[in-house]
Amino acid sequence: xxxxxxxxxxxxxxxxxxxxxxxxKQFEEIREKSKExxxxxxxxxxxxxxxxxxxxxxxxxxxxxxxxxxxNYFSSKESLLRAITQKALSIVDEIVDTDEILSPEDNLxxxxxxxxxxxxxxxxxxxxxxxxxxxxxxxxxxxxxxxxKYQLNVKDISRHxxxxxxxxxxxxxxxxxxxxxxxxxxxxxLGKMIPIDAIRQQLIHNYCTKSHTSEEE
Amino acid sequence: xxxxxxxxxxxxxxxxxxxxxxxxKQFEEIREKSKExxxxxxxxxxxxxxxxxxxxxxxxxxxxxxxxxxxNYFSSKESLLRAITQKALSIVDEIVDTDEILSPEDNLxxxxxxxxxxxxxxxxxxxxxxxxxxxxxxxxxxxxxxxxKYQLNVKDISRHxxxxxxxxxxxxxxxxxxxxxxxxxxxxxLGKMIPIDAIRQQLIHNYCTKSHTSEEE
Amino acid sequence: xxxxxxxxxxxxxxxxxxxxxxxxKQFEEIREKSKExxxxxxxxxxxxxxxxxxxxxxxxxxxxxxxxxxxNYFSSKESLLRAITQKALSIVDEIVDTDEILSPEDNLxxxxxxxxxxxxxxxxxxxxxxxxxxxxxxxxxxxxxxxxKYQLNVKDISRHxxxxxxxxxxxxxxxxxxxxxxxxxxxxxLGKMIPIDAIRQQLIHNYCTKSHTSEEE
Amino acid sequence: xxxxxxxxxxxxxxxxxxxxxxxxKQFEEIREKSKExxxxxxxxxxxxxxxxxxxxxxxxxxxxxxxxxxxNYFSSKESLLRAITQKALSIVDEIVDTDEILSPEDNLxxxxxxxxxxxxxxxxxxxxxxxxxxxxxxxxxxxxxxxxKYQLNVKDISRHxxxxxxxxxxxxxxxxxxxxxxxxxxxxxLGKMIPIDAIRQQLIHNYCTKSHTSEEE
DNA sequence: CATGAATGAGGCTTCATTCAT
DNA sequence: CATGAATGAAGCCTCATTCAT
Numbered sequence: 001x002x003x004x005x006x007x008x009x010x011x012x013x014x015x016x017x018x019x020x021x022x023x024x025k026q027f028e029e030i031r032e033k034s035k036e037x038x039x040x041x042x043x044x045x046x047x048x049x050x051x052x053x054x055x056x057x058x059x060x061x062x063x064x065x066x067x068x069x070x071x072n073y074f075s076s077k078e079s080l081l082r083a084i085t086q087k088a089l090s091i092v093d094e095i096v097d098t099d100e101i102l103s104p105e106d107n108l109x110x111x112x113x114x115x116x117x118x119x120x121x122x123x124x125x126x127x128x129x130x131x132x133x134x135x136x137x138x139x140x141x142x143x144x145x146x147x148x149k150y151q152l153n154v155k156d157i158s159r160h161x162x163x164x165x166x167x168x169x170x171x172x173x174x175x176x177x178x179x180x181x182x183x184x185x186x187x188x189x190l191g192k193m194i195p196i197d198a199i200r201q202q203l204i205h206n207y208c209t210k211s212h213t214s215e216e217e
Numbered sequence: 218x219x220x221x222x223x224x225x226x227x228x229x230x231x232x233x234x235x236x237x238x239x240x241x242k243q244f245e246e247i248r249e250k251s252k253e254x255x256x257x258x259x260x261x262x263x264x265x266x267x268x269x270x271x272x273x274x275x276x277x278x279x280x281x282x283x284x285x286x287x288x289n290y291f292s293s294k295e296s297l298l299r300a301i302t303q304k305a306l307s308i309v310d311e312i313v314d315t316d317e318i319l320s321p322e323d324n325l326x327x328x329x330x331x332x333x334x335x336x337x338x339x340x341x342x343x344x345x346x347x348x349x350x351x352x353x354x355x356x357x358x359x360x361x362x363x364x365x366k367y368q369l370n371v372k373d374i375s376r377h378x379x380x381x382x383x384x385x386x387x388x389x390x391x392x393x394x395x396x397x398x399x400x401x402x403x404x405x406x407l408g409k410m411i412p413i414d415a416i417r418q419q420l421i422h423n424y425c426t427k428s429h430t431s432e433e434e
Numbered sequence: 435x436x437x438x439x440x441x442x443x444x445x446x447x448x449x450x451x452x453x454x455x456x457x458x459k460q461f462e463e464i465r466e467k468s469k470e471x472x473x474x475x476x477x478x479x480x481x482x483x484x485x486x487x488x489x490x491x492x493x494x495x496x497x498x499x500x501x502x503x504x505x506n507y508f509s510s511k512e513s514l515l516r517a518i519t520q521k522a523l524s525i526v527d528e529i530v531d532t533d534e535i536l537s538p539e540d541n542l543x544x545x546x547x548x549x550x551x552x553x554x555x556x557x558x559x560x561x562x563x564x565x566x567x568x569x570x571x572x573x574x575x576x577x578x579x580x581x582x583k584y585q586l587n588v589k590d591i592s593r594h595x596x597x598x599x600x601x602x603x604x605x606x607x608x609x610x611x612x613x614x615x616x617x618x619x620x621x622x623x624l625g626k627m628i629p630i631d632a633i634r635q636q637l638i639h640n641y642c643t644k645s646h647t648s649e650e651e
Numbered sequence: 652x653x654x655x656x657x658x659x660x661x662x663x664x665x666x667x668x669x670x671x672x673x674x675x676k677q678f679e680e681i682r683e684k685s686k687e688x689x690x691x692x693x694x695x696x697x698x699x700x701x702x703x704x705x706x707x708x709x710x711x712x713x714x715x716x717x718x719x720x721x722x723n724y725f726s727s728k729e730s731l732l733r734a735i736t737q738k739a740l741s742i743v744d745e746i747v748d749t750d751e752i753l754s755p756e757d758n759l760x761x762x763x764x765x766x767x768x769x770x771x772x773x774x775x776x777x778x779x780x781x782x783x784x785x786x787x788x789x790x791x792x793x794x795x796x797x798x799x800k801y802q803l804n805v806k807d808i809s810r811h812x813x814x815x816x817x818x819x820x821x822x823x824x825x826x827x828x829x830x831x832x833x834x835x836x837x838x839x840x841l842g843k844m845i846p847i848d849a850i851r852q853q854l855i856h857n858y859c860t861k862s863h864t865s866e867e868e
Numbered sequence: 869c870a871t872g873a874a875t876g877a878g879g880c881t882t883c884a885t886t887c888a889t
Numbered sequence: 890c891a892t893g894a895a896t897g898a899a900g901c902c903t904c905a906t907t908c909a910t
Contacts, residue, residue: 077906293881505886609853611837612845
């Protein structure tokens with residue numbers, strides 16, 4: 001008991017008073033590295049097997065750390081999920097932004113192509129996001145962020161469509177976004193059996209060709 | 218009284234020597250009722266909280282039966298899920314059912330309207346399916362079922378589109394299905410903020426108007 | 435409620451007052467048949483899979499009756515086991531008895547051969563007995579019966595051996611009985627890999643040949 | 652004090668950067684102790700009440716650990732049984748171990764005496780093995796293990812008997828093993844009423860006396 | 869800060885037993 | 890007397906979490 005107490009006293013002292021800034025920095029680095037490690041491992045497994053089918057032990061094993069270590073960085077498994085979700089959303093953020101001095105067709109084309117590129121390259125992240133968005137109703141903040149994004153996109157796209165002469169640009173924008181979401185959903189769940197390239201080309205063909213100015217012309 | 222006694226004697230003899238005390242039909246009814254009861258309870262909870270977050274005990278409690286009873290009707294929790302999934306997919310069947318007497322436009326319109334009607338009335342079932350579809354890795358049978366459906370739908374719809382003179386009916390069919398899936402996904406996750414009616418009308422407008430026979434006119 | 439009450443009144447009346455002796459006899463026969471049926475089914479399954487690995491439902495299924503029926507004849511699963519054990523012991527009883535006006539050699543030979551014959555023909559019964567004797571310590575009466583039998587056998591056999599001139603007939607009798615028990619045990623647990631015929635012949639050769647009167651003669 | 656402080660700093664650094672907080676050896680010791688603890692508890696209960704009548708919870712309670720701990724060391728209850736069985740059979744190994752410097756008589760005597768010694772000192776283990784052997788249908792691995800042992804023993808013993816001039820050494824070996832198994836079975840089930848010492852002496856007398864070279868002399 | 873042994877609540881499932889008909 | 894649906898206790902096992910070192 002005495003021994004144990006001393007040990008903790010000195011651990012604290014070491015941390016607060018004695019250790020040089022350099023050592024502190026070292027610790028910080030180790031900390032960050034471990035945390036990153038765990039996050040990556042968890043993202044992979046959540047995306048692959050889902051949140052509930054992934055155990056903390058599996059995450060730790062994949063990250064090659066002990067299973068108790070996670071609790072140094074995250075207060076619980078759910079808190080880990082929260083962290084990953086936040087990180088994931090921030091990455092998605094970078095992707096969706098747009099605007100340049102292009103023609104409406106080109107803007108639409110660019111957006112569509114970028115969307116499918118992301119769908120191709122960030123599958124793991126997206127799959128997890130999709131899963132999360134559906135498994136954890138409790139995560140209101142996820143819903144909020146998605147809602148906000150949705151509104152922005154509709155406004156952006158309908159502007160382009162209006163410029164192209166669409167009769168009902170807002171509805172058409174909603175349609176286009178629904179199509180892309182659907183393609184994403186299908187591709188992420190059903191994988192290769194979805195003709196994702198054909199869908200992309202058809203989308204571009206339908207929306208990014210001049211003659212579309214009016215349908216009943 | 219005499220008559221009544223005779224009646225009971227007969228009943229007794231019949232029961233003892235000839236037929237089971239409870240007729241097969243009675244048992245059948247009881248079974249069907251219990252099974253339906255459990256299925257409904259499970260569907261509600263799976264849809265609300267997801268498969269893994271719903272315990273067998275919770276299903277039983279909601280159905281107001283003992284926790285062991287489920288195993289009289291389903292060999293496991295997963296088997297229960299399987300039954301619900303099958304039921305859900307059978308509903309999808311009704312959507313795409315083609316009526317040969319109608320014109321291609323009308324067939325498409327009918328399909329689209331049926332789809333949105335189902336989306337409106339069977340939200341619980343669809344929400345569960347969506348949830349399950351994200352845990353597809355764990356449930357091969359779900360994947361198989363959905364794949365089969367998907368292929369059939371593409372074939373059906375592309376036939377209609379071909380009749381309408383579309384250049385690339387298969388790609389356009391995939392696109393249409395993706396759009397509907399996307400609308401479903403959005404509606405089920407984001408709820409009322411999705412202009413689902415506008416999307417439906419726009420879809421019908423785009424696909425079920427004669428002059429669409431060709432885009433490069 | 436009224437209906438139900440009437441039903442039971444009349445059931446009773448039928449049994450007590452109305453039904454002819456003939457019908458009573460019929461019932462008795464049905465009863466006996468069902469009971470026998472269940473006992474046989476249980477013996478088979480207990481012998482094959484053991485008491486704990488056999489469920490009441492399995493017994494009922496094999497007997498082609500409902501699982502509740504067992505409780506009309508036996509108050510519990512254990513009570514059923516008790517009944518079977520008693521029946522089994524009574525059958526074994528018939529087997530072990532002996533005595534005639536034969537020579538000691540012949541008496542021994544006869545006993546040995548009979549033992550191995552029983553071992554060959556009543557495997558199911560014996561296997562269950564062996565299992566029971568070891569799984570259910572609570573069944574004191576089993577132990578008692580076996581003990582009594584053991585004492586009798588030792589006395590019988592040692593008398594024969596003494597007549598044959600063995601120095602230590604009691605010890606030799608114990609040895610012989612142990613050997614037979616061991617052969618039985620091995621045969622019932624390990625099955626065909628035990629050279630049961632060779633053991634039998636060797637036993638007869640060792641014990642039932644005149645020149646054995648003394649070993650160091 | 653200064654010195655002490657330095658010491659702890661060092662300890663801390665070492666722990667953080669170089670070695671695990673608890674050394675591998677420490678963990679190994681803890682594991683071994685816990686495992687042994689659980690094995691002992693399980694052996695006792697299996698031997699006393701049988702495998703199926705012993706619950707994992709009971710094993711844990713007797714070992715004074717939590718009920719989940721068993722699964723840190725054994726993948727299932729059956730796997731625990733497997734471990735105990737293996738241990739038990741390894742003891743049997745020691746019995747039959749042959750010493751080439753000795754005469755055949757002495758080897759046999761040694762074997763027999765060792766057998767009865769084990770029967771006297773390891774009753775618990777043997778009782779468990781006997782119990783398990785009656786549920787062999789459920790545990791293929793037990794059967795395999797015992798079969799292997801049996802074959803080896805027959806070979807070993809028949810070699811000795813052949814050296815002693817027995818006509819039919821294999822059959823005689825089978826007989827001898829059957830006798831020992833029978834003595835074991837009787838002793839473990841019927842306890843003190845079996846004249847186990849007399850049996851042992853008689854066995855030694857019969858098999859380990861020179862003049863036995865031939866029976867038909 | 870890092871480890872992994874230990875905990876124990878809770879999940880899925882089985883099954884002896886009851887009971888209305 | 891016979892049925893089998895229904896019960897619920899208890900079993901095996903998993904896993905998030907804690908804690909001594």
